[in-house]
Amino acid sequence: MVEYVRHQLSNGLVVLVHRDPLTPMVVTNVVYNAGSKFDPPHMTGMAHLLEHLMFGGSKNAPSFDTPQQLAGGENNAYTNADITNYFQVLPGKNLDVALWLESDRMGFLNLDEKTFHIQKAVVLEEYNETCLNEPYGDVWHYIHHLAYKKYPYKWPTIGLTPEHIAGISLDEVKRFYKSRYRPDNAVLSIAGNVDEDKALRAAENWFEDLPSEGESSVNLGSEPKQKELRRKELIAMVPHPAVYMAFHIPDKVNQRFPSIDLLSDLLGLGRSCRLNEKLVEEMEIFSAVDAYVNGANDMGLFIIEGKLNEGFSSRQGEQAIWEVLEAVKTEEVVSSEIEKLQNTFATSHAFSCTSSLHKAMNLAHYENLGNANLLNTEIEEYMRVSEEGLKREAKTIFRPENTSIVTYEPAK
Numbered sequence: 001m002v003e004y005v006r007h008q009l010s011n012g013l014v015v016l017v018h019r020d021p022l023t024p025m026v027v028t029n030v031v032y033n034a035g036s037k038f039d040p041p042h043m044t045g046m047a048h049l050l051e052h053l054m055f056g057g058s059k060n061a062p063s064f065d066t067p068q069q070l071a072g073g074e075n076n077a078y079t080n081a082d083i084t085n086y087f088q089v090l091p092g093k094n095l096d097v098a099l100w101l102e103s104d105r106m107g108f109l110n111l112d113e114k115t116f117h118i119q120k121a122v123v124l125e126e127y128n129e130t131c132l133n134e135p136y137g138d139v140w141h142y143i144h145h146l147a148y149k150k151y152p153y154k155w156p157t158i159g160l161t162p163e164h165i166a167g168i169s170l171d172e173v174k175r176f177y178k179s180r181y182r183p184d185n186a187v188l189s190i191a192g193n194v195d196e197d198k199a200l201r202a203a204e205n206w207f208e209d210l211p212s213e214g215e216s217s218v219n220l221g222s223e224p225k226q227k228e229l230r231r232k233e234l235i236a237m238v239p240h241p242a243v244y245m246a247f248h249i250p251d252k253v254n255q256r257f258p259s260i261d262l263l264s265d266l267l268g269l270g271r272s273c274r275l276n277e278k279l280v281e282e283m284e285i286f287s288a289v290d291a292y293v294n295g296a297n298d299m300g301l302f303i304i305e306g307k308l309n310e311g312f313s314s315r316q317g318e319q320a321i322w323e324v325l326e327a328v329k330t331e332e333v334v335s336s337e338i339e340k341l342q343n344t345f346a347t348s349h350a351f352s353c354t355s356s357l358h359k360a361m362n363l364a365h366y367e368n369l370g371n372a373n374l375l376n377t378e379i380e381e382y383m384r385v386s387e388e389g390l391k392r393e394a395k396t397i398f399r400p401e402n403t404s405i406v407t408y409e410p411a412k
Helices: 046-053 065-070 091-106 111-131 139-147 163-167 170-180 194-205 258-267 272-283 314-330 335-352 355-369 375-383 389-399
Strands: 005-008 013-021 025-032 072-079 084-091 186-192 230-236 244-250 286-293 300-306 401-411
Touching: 005 194, 013 355, 025 091, 025 111, 025 355, 046 084, 046 111, 046 170, 046 335, 065 072, 065 091, 072 186, 072 355, 084 091, 084 186, 091 194, 111 163, 111 170, 139 230, 139 300, 139 401, 186 194, 186 355, 244 314, 258 272, 258 286, 258 300, 258 314, 258 335, 258 389, 272 286, 272 300, 272 314, 286 314, 286 401, 300 314, 314 389, 314 401, 335 375, 335 389, 355 375, 355 389
Parallel strands: 013 186, 230 401
Antiparallel strands: 005 013, 025 084, 025 186, 072 084, 244 300, 244 401, 286 300
């Protein structure tokens, strides 16, 4: 159980505080509803670019890193389809330094031409390295494009094309910042060796006066139900044939999600999982194969991916995967298997609750989903997963008309 206090400031900012007296450190974590699904369709990569710019200094802290490092801290951030997340870790006595820095860049970020062009070049180089110059690096462009036709998950977080990123102007970044980086569009969590009341007063001191002006709500629409198998076959400079399969699943807070998550573990977690035992160990078709859910807040994807051994084609690998998926729908899943999956999840969940950083992140993320206490109650949902639930989800999800497939064959 992760105990916390929750308070909402007059400007809409939600503040969560968890006291952990066993550490001398404190963590601040800020989640903004500013993921890539909010990118303008003709300027994809905007959210990720702004994440980089958030470290370029603000009105009262021209250098973000310098005061943070002088306070003995470290920081980092990431962007995904739904959110942009920023965290700092530093000694508990220096909490005010972290809150000052976060509040200043929330309200008074420096967005000048020099920093803008430097960070745009950095992001373009990252695009080249991870998407264009890395084998299989463009797979998520194709997966997202196949699986989503209307919902703005249809482009990857880093951006759809380099031209989109290069075409973003500073004025457009400023508009995105003003609309998304607002107190009422964010959650601040604080975890560590702090007094709850003092931490809340400190949060009020640094954030209460920041305005929430304008409107941050956006109608993102919905994704029509997929009714046909979608496929992209690629011949590329890759070392081995590969198969990527994506199946639509419901949102993360849906009551079906625990069964779906454990189904992905049954198929892809560890050496004893169904896919590895059958396709890697027994048939030796794949050198590696994995299954997982992508963790999207809204309409997510169940992903299966694998690299094939020499002598096998991507079509052979795809067929072998389908055979394993069909078997899961009918073969017995013994109670000891389910208990093992549940215990593994429980262990991972417990481990995440030993770190102040993980607790701060998780509290903020679940609050962003609608209720921070989901962190404490989700374990009960996973413990209720049954064999019937796993098979029901397998039959519901693993259908050709619910599938998007990308295959790679090496160029000769």
